Amino acid sequence: MKKQKQLELLEAAITSTGHKLRYEKGSFIGGDCRVHENRVVVVNKFLPIEGKIATIASVIRKINPAGLSAEVVKIIDNLTANDLFSKQNQ
Numbered sequence: 556m557k558k559q560k561q562l563e564l565l566e567a568a569i570t571s572t573g574h575k576l577r578y579e580k581g582s583f584i585g586g587d588c589r590v591h592e593n594r595v596v597v598v599n600k601f602l603p604i605e606g607k608i609a610t611i612a613s614v615i616r617k618i619n620p621a622g623l624s625a626e627v628v629k630i631i632d633n634l635t636a637n638d639l640f641s642k643q644n645q
Contacts, residue, residue: 558604561630565611568627569596572620576611585610587617609634 569576575593578600585598585607598610612631615623623631 556626556630558608562604562608562611564624564626565608565615565630568615568620568623569611572615572618574614578607587614 566576573594574587575595577595577597579597580600583597583599584602585596587594587596589595596611596614598607602610608630612634615627616631616635
């Protein structure tokens, strides 16, 4: 599966959990947070597509929502199998 399609699937999965997805610039990689009553996932917009995929996938893996599509689960499993999640993101 193409990386752009993987990113789109992960974006749809994270927004379906009630999180807002924001791409911002700064000296960070990204992750999830709470702003007032909103759950937000912030991703550095200057990351390469692989970094964006890994950041969103790590948040999905952390919150572990029910009802993920088989394609999203496969993307996350592939990242986990390739050990692309660092100890810091767990």
